[in-house]
Amino acid sequence: xxxxxxxxxxxxxxxxxxxxxxxxxxxxxxxxxxxxxxxxxxxxxxxxxxxxxxxxxxxxxxxxxxxxxxxxxxxxxxxxxxxxxxxxxxxxxxxxxxxxxxxxxxxxxxxxxxxxxxxxxxxxxxxxxxxxxxxxxxxxxxxxxxxxxxxxxxxxxxxxxxxxxxxxxxxxxxxxxxxxxxxxxxxxxxxxxxxxxxxxxxxxxxxxxxxxxxxxxxxxxxxxxxxxxxxxxxxxxxxxxxxxxxxxxxxxxxxxxxxxxxxxxxxxxxxxxxxxxxxxxxxxxxxxxxxxxxxxxxxxxxxxxxxxxxxxxxxxxxxxxxxxxxxxxxxxxxxxxxxxxxxxxxxxxxxxxxxxxxxxxxxxxxxxxxxxxxxxxxxxxxxxxxxxxxxxxxxxxxxxxxxxxxxxxxxxxxxxxxxxxxxxxxxxxxxxxxxxxxxxxxxxxxxxxxxxxxxxxxxxxxxxxxxxxxxxxxxxxxxx
Numbered sequence: 001x002x003x004x005x006x007x008x009x010x011x012x013x014x015x016x017x018x019x020x021x022x023x024x025x026x027x028x029x030x031x032x033x034x035x036x037x038x039x040x041x042x043x044x045x046x047x048x049x050x051x052x053x054x055x056x057x058x059x060x061x062x063x064x065x066x067x068x069x070x071x072x073x074x075x076x077x078x079x080x081x082x083x084x085x086x087x088x089x090x091x092x093x094x095x096x097x098x099x100x101x102x103x104x105x106x107x108x109x110x111x112x113x114x115x116x117x118x119x120x121x122x123x124x125x126x127x128x129x130x131x132x133x134x135x136x137x138x139x140x141x142x143x144x145x146x147x148x149x150x151x152x153x154x155x156x157x158x159x160x161x162x163x164x165x166x167x168x169x170x171x172x173x174x175x176x177x178x179x180x181x182x183x184x185x186x187x188x189x190x191x192x193x194x195x196x197x198x199x200x201x202x203x204x205x206x207x208x209x210x211x212x213x214x215x216x217x218x219x220x221x222x223x224x225x226x227x228x229x230x231x232x233x234x235x236x237x238x239x240x241x242x243x244x245x246x247x248x249x250x251x252x253x254x255x256x257x258x259x260x261x262x263x264x265x266x267x268x269x270x271x272x273x274x275x276x277x278x279x280x281x282x283x284x285x286x287x288x289x290x291x292x293x294x295x296x297x298x299x300x301x302x303x304x305x306x307x308x309x310x311x312x313x314x315x316x317x318x319x320x321x322x323x324x325x326x327x328x329x330x331x332x333x334x335x336x337x338x339x340x341x342x343x344x345x346x347x348x349x350x351x352x353x354x355x356x357x358x359x360x361x362x363x364x365x366x367x368x369x370x371x372x373x374x375x376x377x378x379x380x381x382x383x384x385x386x387x388x389x390x391x392x393x394x395x396x397x398x399x400x401x402x403x404x405x406x407x408x409x410x411x412x413x414x415x416x417x418x419x420x421x422x423x424x425x426x427x428x429x430x431x432x433x434x435x436x437x438x439x440x441x442x443x444x445x446x447x448x449x450x451x452x453x454x455x456x457x458x459x460x461x462x463x464x465x466x467x468x469x470x471x472x473x474x475x476x477x478x479x480x
Contacts, residue, residue, distance in 0.1 A: 002061040005223050009066060012230040013078055025238045027187075031076045031083030038067035039087045047088050052104040053181075056202040058223040059194060063087045080229045080246050081186040093191060094177035094207065097170045107179030107198040109205055111216040118213040125172045126211055177207065192247060194222060206247055217247040218272070240281040250276030254288045258295070274305055283313040296321060304329065308336050315341040330355050334367035338374075345375030356382050362393045369401040380405050387414055392423040399426065403433025412439060419445040424458040431463040438470040446471075450478035 017033035044060055047053075067077075076083030095102040108121055179197035186192060189209035195201050204217040204225045219225040228251045232238045238246060250257060254277045261273040277284070277292075284292070289310060296306045307325060311318035318336075326333040337348055352368045359365050365386070372379040379401070386398035399418050402408055408415070418430035419442070427449070434442065446468055453461055461475060468478055 002058055002065075002223060005227065006061060006065045009062075009223070009227055009230065012227065012234060013066070016078070016230045016233040019234045019236070020239070025233055026244075027080070027082040031078050033078040034074055034076070034083075035066065035068040035071055036073045036077045036086055037069050037071055038065055039063040043087065051091070051100055053196050055181075055196070056194065056222060058202070058221050062223060062226070076184070079184055079226065080192065081184055081190075084184050085182065090182050093182035093185075094180055094193065095170065095173045097166075098174070102170075102174035102178040103181065104197065105174055105178030107195050107200065108175060109180075109195070109207075109214050109216075110200060111203075113213070115213060122176055122211045125169075125176050176211075180205065180207065192217075204247060215248050218250050237281045242279075244279055244281075249279045252276065254280050254284055255291070258288065258291045262295070270302070274302060274309070278305070278309050278312070284309075289314055289317060293317065304332055308332075308340075311336040312340045315344055319347075326351055326355070330359070331361060331364040331367060334364065334371055338367055338370050342374060345371045347375070349376040349379075353382050357385075360391075362391070362397070365394055365397050369397060373401060373404050377406070380407060380411060384411070384414060387418065392426050395421075395423070395426045396429045399429045399433050403429075403435070408433070409437060409439065412437075412441060416441065416445055419449065424460060428458050428460050428463060431460065431467050434467060436470065442467075443471060447478045450475050 013033065013035065020028055020033070023029045023032060041064060044055065044064060048055060073086060075086055075089065077086065078084070091103065092099045177193075179195060179201075180193040181196050182191050182193050183204070184192055186206070190206065191208065192204055192206050195203045195205055200216070202221050204219065204222060206215045206217065208214075217225050219228060225247065229238075229246060232244075232246060232251070238244055250272050252260075257273040257276045261270050264270060264273075277288075283289075292306055292310050296303055296310065304325070307318060307321045310321065318341075322333050322336065334348070334352070337344060348371050352371050356368060359368060369379075369383065372382070383398050383401050386394055387402070389395055389398065395418075399415070402411055402414065405411070415430060415434055415437075418426065418433075421427040421430060431449075446464060449460065449464055450468075453464075456462055464478075465475055468475065
């Protein structure tokens with residue numbers, strides 16, 4: 001039934017290895033496109049019997065067909081991220097105890113699960129984590145005044161409580177991650193897994209231990225998901241410098257996705273289509289960009305995202321739309337330029353300087369300063385007023401930006417004002433901004449700070465130590 005696709009996959013594995021000969025695709029250095037020997041029918045049956053599960057037919061066919069009979073069996077083989085686990089291994093990555101019970105349990109996850117449904121399912125597990133931490137803290141702080149009491153009884157009771165807590169935790173893990181066969185690690189707390197039970201059996205789902213809501217891959221079976229991975233390696237899609245997060249977005253060609261976007265009224269489908277286009281490796285073809293511009297002209301709720309997609313591929317084509325959008329949404333425009341068109345920061349310096357006095361939003365100011373410092377050697381004067389802003393977060397940005405100036409010593413009076421800051425985080429930033437500046441006018445203020453702080457708060461003394469070094473002083477000496 002799957003022979004034609006399996007034959008294609010076998011061929012594509014060789015093509016993928018050749019396309020990524022330098023192992024640039026994320027995780028490829030770990031698996032190196034290695035193939036384990038195929039798994040025997042007896043091994044598959046033994047696994048299914050041990051765990052009381054029935055593996056999806058396409059996955060069964062894959063592990064029994066794809067491989068290298070002469071190869072050494074390793075922990076991982078060619079696959080997304082850090083590779084696929086060797087068959088039958090790492091089964092307890094998600095539910096570390098009583099795996100035989102929970103691998104065959106009903107899978108509670110679904111592609112259309114709402115945020116509220118996920119939180120209701122996962123919150124008890126999160127609470128268990130917090131309770132464990134609280135228990136550990138209580139243990140550390142416990143008063144031992146009553147040591148002569150029946151310690152043996154207390155120890156037995158505590159062991160019971162701990163055992164019960166572990167059982168409860170395992171049970172909750174089973175409710176959240178039951179019915180999932182871990183297939184591989186994506187790094188940190190992220191995994192991809194194969195759904196074994198329930199209405200979505202055979203689907204791939206991306207999960208993580210930080211309890212971020214799971215994301216189902218859009219393919220409806222393992223083989224399509226795996227073949228798409230190979231296609232994206234071969235095409236160079238996964239060589240993108242940006243994090244592409246394979247398996248989290250739709251994989252069809254951009255033209256197909258945009259056509260579907262036009263033809264459907266379903267908002268989720270539309271969002272998924274544009275998200276898929278956004279994650280294609282740029283630049284997109286002129287034909288695709290023509291369609292993107294056509295959609296921008298509709299001026300619908302996705303206009304800003306479409307302009308972002310256009311900027312990612314062609315700054316020249318995006319520029320007129322950015323010019324129009326900047327007065328309405330400066331933050332978004334500044335972000336697009338910084339993320340996708342840094343070579344053109346200088347083009348935006350006059351606009352930034354014009355809009356700067358009206359900026360009150362912290363994040364907008366952040367990106368405005370990025371464009372200024374990258375595109376202009378004379379940005380200091382427009383930044384100075386922000387050092388007097390009532391918002392400490394904005395003062396931090398102002399002093400940090402001035403600290404990047406090649407002419408910062410000309411603004412020593414402003415920095416001295418900052419050294420008298422009452423807000424510790426602002427003060428911390430000011431000290432850092434003055435790194436390696438040796439001017440005797442700073443010394444009295446450094447000494448005052450040393451006397452003001454008896455212990456290190458917000459890393460002030462840690463940074464002050466380095467600030468005093470050019471003067472040949474320690475913090476203790478500065479306090480005298």
